Amino acid sequence: MTAVIRHPEWLTLQIDGQPFYGFDQEWYPQGRQRMAGCGPTVGSDMMTYVEMKEWKVPAVTRDEAVRKMLEVWKYATPHMHGLYKTHWLRDGLNQYMADHGLRGKAESMSIPALLAVTSSYISLAEMTGTVVINGGGVRAVLPVTKVTSAPRSIHAFARL
Numbered sequence: 001m002t003a004v005i006r007h008p009e010w011l012t013l014q015i016d017g018q019p020f021y022g023f024d025q026e027w028y029p030q031g032r033q034r035m036a037g038c039g040p041t042v043g044s045d046m047m048t049y050v051e052m053k054e055w056k057v058p059a060v061t062r063d064e065a066v067r068k069m070l071e072v073w074k075y076a077t078p079h080m081h082g083l084y085k086t087h088w089l090r091d092g093l094n095q096y097m098a099d100h101g102l103r104g105k106a107e108s109m110s111i112p113a114l115l116a117v118t119s120s121y122i123s124l125a126e127m128t129g130t131v132v133i134n135g136g137g138v139r140a141v142l143p144v145t146k147v148t149s150a151p152r153s154i155h156a157f158a159r160l
Contacts, residue, residue: 010052011045015062023048023065033073039083043093044072050102072096 005011013020022045025037033040048059048068059065076083076092083089086108093106 005049007049007052010049010058013060013062013065020062023069025069027062027066028069028073029066036078036082037069037073039078039089040073040076041069043076043089043096044069046093046106047072047096047100047102050097050104051100054102075099 008021011022013023023041025041026034028034028037028041044065048065051057052059059068072093075096076089079088090106090108096102097104097106
């Protein structure tokens with residue numbers, strides 16, 4: 001099975017006349033949000049995609065993206081050291097979808113760090129902006145803006 005983002009244009013904003021792919025945690029208004037906001041930012045991308053799929057309501061400006069990011073932050077607020085437990089983001093996104101009448105379910109899967117965290121893997125991800133994961137019969141192509149890892153695993157989110 002292969003998972004891809006079928007409509008990347010649903011996550012493409014126009015900023016200063018140029019396409020910008022996905023949201024940026026540097027847009028949060030507070031320093032703590034900018035430092036710890038990678039999970040909520042990814043969650044905001046995901047919820048924007050789901051809302052576009054169901055309601056055909058795009059986020060096309062940076063201001064709209066920031067409003068979405070601040071809304072999702074309430075559901076996926078990083079703890080003292082971030083959202084380092086996969087289920088915190090997954091559960092927050094599921095609650096967001098339930099509260100907003102969205103269909104779907106956020107799921108998570110652990111990816112063994114030895115499989116994913118090698119210098120060539122990280123370099124490829126940073127150069128291409130995507131990560132290809134093969135394992136357990138699933139092949140996923142995921143967009144990335146930053147490669148991070150926990151001591152024993154890297155986490156991927158979403159079933160859209």
